[in-house]
Amino acid sequence: MKSVAIPRITVLFPQPSxxxxxxxxxxxxxxxxxxxxxxxxxxxxxxxxxxxxxxSRIQTVFLNGRAVDDIETVMIANGDTLALSAAMPGLVGAxxxxxxxxxxxxxxxxxxxxEPQVGQGAGLVTVKLFNLIVSEIGPTLLQQGVRISAKMLxxxxxxxxxxxxxxxxxxxxxxxxxxxxxxxxxxxxxxFLLRIQVGLS
Amino acid sequence: MxxxxxxxxxxxxxxxxxxxxxxxxxxxxxxxxxxAVIAKEVPPLCHPLSADNKxxxxxxxxxxxxxxxxxxxxxxxxxxxxxxxxxxxxGGQAAQVLxxxxxxxxxxxxxxxxGTLYKIKINKEGVTVLPDDSLxxxxxxxxxxxxxxxxxxxxxxxxxxxxxxxKLPAASVAFTDMEFRPTRHAGRGGPGAVMGSKGVxxxxxxxxxxxxxxxxxxxxxxxxxxxxxxxxxRHAVTGxxxxxxxTNVLTNIIxxxxxxxxxxxxxxxFDGATKxxxxxxxxxxxxxxxxxxxxxxxxxxxQCSGIFHDKNGKFLTKQPEYxxxxxxxxxxxxxxxxxxxxxxxxxxDFGIDTIEMGxxxxxxxxxxxxxxxxxxxxIRLVKEVGKGTPLGRILGSGAEITGKVFGVxxxxxxxxxxxxxxxxxxxxxxxxxxxxxxxxxxxxxGYAVTANVLGVGxxxxxxxxxxxxxxxxxxxxxxxxxxxxxxxxxxxxAILDQPDTFQDMLDVIGGFLGQDLTADGVTELGKKILxxxxxxxxxxxxxxxxxxxxxxxxxxxxxxHNVVFQVTDKELDQVxxx
Numbered sequence: 001m002k003s004v005a006i007p008r009i010t011v012l013f014p015q016p017s018x019x020x021x022x023x024x025x026x027x028x029x030x031x032x033x034x035x036x037x038x039x040x041x042x043x044x045x046x047x048x049x050x051x052x053x054x055x056s057r058i059q060t061v062f063l064n065g066r067a068v069d070d071i072e073t074v075m076i077a078n079g080d081t082l083a084l085s086a087a088m089p090g091l092v093g094a095x096x097x098x099x100x101x102x103x104x105x106x107x108x109x110x111x112x113x114x115e116p117q118v119g120q121g122a123g124l125v126t127v128k129l130f131n132l133i134v135s136e137i138g139p140t141l142l143q144q145g146v147r148i149s150a151k152m153l154x155x156x157x158x159x160x161x162x163x164x165x166x167x168x169x170x171x172x173x174x175x176x177x178x179x180x181x182x183x184x185x186x187x188x189x190x191x192f193l194l195r196i197q198v199g200l201s
Numbered sequence: 202m203x204x205x206x207x208x209x210x211x212x213x214x215x216x217x218x219x220x221x222x223x224x225x226x227x228x229x230x231x232x233x234x235x236x237a238v239i240a241k242e243v244p245p246l247c248h249p250l251s252a253d254n255k256x257x258x259x260x261x262x263x264x265x266x267x268x269x270x271x272x273x274x275x276x277x278x279x280x281x282x283x284x285x286x287x288x289x290x291x292g293g294q295a296a297q298v299l300x301x302x303x304x305x306x307x308x309x310x311x312x313x314x315x316g317t318l319y320k321i322k323i324n325k326e327g328v329t330v331l332p333d334d335s336l337x338x339x340x341x342x343x344x345x346x347x348x349x350x351x352x353x354x355x356x357x358x359x360x361x362x363x364x365x366x367x368k369l370p371a372a373s374v375a376f377t378d379m380e381f382r383p384t385r386h387a388g389r390g391g392p393g394a395v396m397g398s399k400g401v402x403x404x405x406x407x408x409x410x411x412x413x414x415x416x417x418x419x420x421x422x423x424x425x426x427x428x429x430x431x432x433x434x435r436h437a438v439t440g441x442x443x444x445x446x447x448t449n450v451l452t453n454i455i456x457x458x459x460x461x462x463x464x465x466x467x468x469x470x471f472d473g474a475t476k477x478x479x480x481x482x483x484x485x486x487x488x489x490x491x492x493x494x495x496x497x498x499x500x501x502x503x504q505c506s507g508i509f510h511d512k513n514g515k516f517l518t519k520q521p522e523y524x525x526x527x528x529x530x531x532x533x534x535x536x537x538x539x540x541x542x543x544x545x546x547x548x549x550d551f552g553i554d555t556i557e558m559g560x561x562x563x564x565x566x567x568x569x570x571x572x573x574x575x576x577x578x579x580i581r582l583v584k585e586v587g588k589g590t591p592l593g594r595i596l597g598s599g600a601e602i603t604g605k606v607f608g609v610x611x612x613x614x615x616x617x618x619x620x621x622x623x624x625x626x627x628x629x630x631x632x633x634x635x636x637x638x639x640x641x642x643x644x645x646x647g648y649a650v651t652a653n654v655l656g657v658g659x660x661x662x663x664x665x666x667x668x669x670x671x672x673x674x675x676x677x678x679x680x681x682x683x684x685x686x687x688x689x690x691x692x693x694x695a696i697l698d699q700p701d702t703f704q705d706m707l708d709v710i711g712g713f714l715g716q717d718l719t720a721d722g723v724t725e726l727g728k729k730i731l732x733x734x735x736x737x738x739x740x741x742x743x744x745x746x747x748x749x750x751x752x753x754x755x756x757x758x759x760x761x762h763n764v765v766f767q768v769t770d771k772e773l774d775q776v777x778x779x
Contacts, residue, residue, distance in 0.1 A: 019484060020484075022480060022484075023475050023476075023478075023480065023481060023484075026453055026475050026478065026480060027475050057437070059437075060454060062457045062458060065457060065458065065459050065470075065761060065762065066458075066762070067458060083457045085453070085454050085457075086437055086438075086441070086442055087437050087438050087442065087694070088438065088442065088450065088451060088454050089438050089439075089442060089443055089448060089450065089451065089505075089691060089694055090448070090451060090523075090644070090648070091630075091631060091634075091644065091647060091648050091650055091676065092451070092455065092460070092623045092628050092631055092644070093438075093451055093454065094650045094694070094697070095628060095630060095631075096454060096458060101650075101672075101697075102630060102650065102672060104630060104668045104669050104672070105628055105629060105630025105631060105669055105672070106458065106460070106627065106628045106629075106630070107629065107669075108626065108627055108628075108629055108762065108764040108767070109458055109459055109460065109627045109628075109762050109764065128453075128457065130450075130453045130454060130457075130478075130480070131442055131445070131446055131450050131453070131454075131479070131480060132437070132441055132442055132445065134480065135445075
């Protein structure tokens with residue numbers, strides 16, 4: 001996929017406030033994928049996650065809304081949506097676990113062999129992070145940078161503006177900017193690269 | 202716990218209190234006790250609000266001891282909602298207090314010939330039953346404030362709100378929590394209406410001067426209990442996920458799977474799910490000075506509950522459970538966490554089952570009584586229930602009656618009880634349990650994911666279609682057994698993954714009772730309880746035709762995956778074929 005420069009928004013603020021952005025990671029942000037590959041490979045290669053962490057912690061995985069049992073063989077590519085969660089409570093929560101004992105309970109919404117692939121090749125993947133996973137890998141992901149829509153950026157700025165007691169700085173393409181200046185760009189651009197930087201400069 | 206307290210509310214000359222030995226009920230606790238008493242003593246064809254019905258309140262076998270997570274209490278009766286046997290259970294302080302008072306069950310029998318309302322006080326000195334019509338019309342919160350003024354906040358209370366007084370089929374029985382608030386409810390199936398029909402507004406339990414129950418083998422019990430608690434704390438679900446976010450951690454996941462019933466089960470995805478997720482509630486609670494990590498009773502290690510403050514930082518309600526958030530949220534198209542919390546508070550105050558209430562409002566919205574997503578209308582409708590207006594009494598009678606009154610076909614009920622927060626078209630295995638449980642549609646009836654670990658059912662190949670029939674059967678057996686112990690079902694998640702924690706649990710039970718629990722024993726106990734329940738329902742007129750989901754679940758495809766419920770009637774009829 002051809003790389004196109006998009007506006008880069010950097011938010012600088014103290015670590016304790018990062019969680020205000022977690023709901024946006026749960027709604028879904030876009031990350032690049034360099035080629036079609038297995039889900040586990042994507043998580044380790046593109047998100048730089050430790051393979052042991054992926055195996056032990058990410059117990060619940062959805063690809064395009066279907067529960068995945070085998071993250072080694074199920075492929076992910078441009079256009080796909082991947083959702084990641086820790087092990088969940090409840091019978092239904094347990095049934096959504098990867099290759100869990102109760103997976104037959106949700107067979108109707110499982111990702112099966114031979115399932116038509118939604119995505120193809122390199123490009124962008126929508127990633128959703130939930131519960132313990134968002135708190136554990138969300139901050140790193142935000143530091144690496146995520147692509148979000150103009151609509152979501154407006155919501156992000158709205159959420160950050162609620163942190164009245166927290167000192168927050170914005171940068172637009174590495175230059176200091178106000179939230180108003182960034183919002184003025186929203187009508188002209190469709191997407192942005194959002195990064196956070198912890199600790200004020 | 203070597204005695205049963207019986208109070209005949211309809212005795213000549215006023216309520217009569219008797220204390221029995223356990224007799225044929227020896228060795229039973231929780232659901233085992235309630236279902237045995239109902240099956241043996243209540244005429245199955247009686248009217249649920251008649252003098253013939255009984256309300257049985259029973260702590261678990263371990264309640265009143267130091268066993269971690271043993272604070273569940275069961276309430277049994279013939280259900281005004283389903284017409285079948287009912288066991289609804291709850292957390293709160295009452296199980297531990299009642300256990301220390303030495304009662305294996307309280308059984309309310311008969312009914313007053315007039316409309317007098319009573320309060321019952323139980324302490325180590327004995328039992329007093331006093332008329333107190335000044336309590337009439339009080340919501341649970343005002344009632345508990347009155348009790349606090351008279352008795353302090355060290356007691357535990359079992360009570361009904363206005364819905365129970367009106368004998369509405371969705372009425373719950375409330376239990377006070379550690380802060381002496383009426384936030385815990387045995388909600389499903391209308392036990393509050395039966396308590397109301399007995400003329401009992403509140404039971405005050407005071408265990409001052411009563412020792413904790415002693416284990417038969419103190420050393421084995423103490424050591425195992427310590428290891429068991431440590432095992433719960435080190436597991437990702439019981440030690441991290443549930444404490445951090447509560448059961449509402451499920452909203453995002455079930456929504457992602459396309460299994461979150463939305464707008465009266467019209468679709469499996471709700472656009473506003475993230476706004477009302479457990480993650481969002483936890484952040485709100487922290488920001489407003491509440492607490493996302495809190496237990497519902499002393500001795501709770503998991504701490505899956507929480508405290509929700511309003512926008513002004515004032516206590517409003519406990520952290521709403523996943524099923525409550527679904528019922529008043531996605532199912533009604535509402536994505537405002539404050540509105541859902543307010544509805545939860547009102548449900549608790551009026552004493553109504555949150556699942557039934559939310560499902561009923563969803564049906565009413567489908568009928569055009571209000572628009573999906575209209576928060577103010579939802580609040581107004583619940584207020585109607587609390588006031589007892591004609592519309593409120595219809596809504597308080599549950600989803601099925603509301604559907605009949607307003608001519609709605611798409612009513613998500615089994616045996617008259619509304620389905621909870623998981624669409625059975627997407628998660629068919631839970632549809633098997635909804636259909637076949639003697640309780641009506643109930644997600645907790647087959648909740649004990651430890652069935653295989655407990656040794657129930659032997660080897661099952663879960664990856665075959667028939668597997669979900671066998672698994673549902675085994676889960677229902679294991680759940681019935683755990684419901685008898687007083688253990689919180691959430692212990693199952695750690696037991697599923699940690700063999701040592703499973704052994705520790707067995708050692709806690711063995712150390713306490715002085716006899717080891719075996720896999721055969723678990724299976725036998727679970728089957729025995731289910732047999733009581735199935736037998737009662739059969740004598741009440743239930744047949745295999747009642748073990749079905751509504752037909753539209755097999756006809757109408759659920760977006761986004763466009764799936765229907767495919768388990769056949771023949772397969773459903775095999776669930777209890779043991």
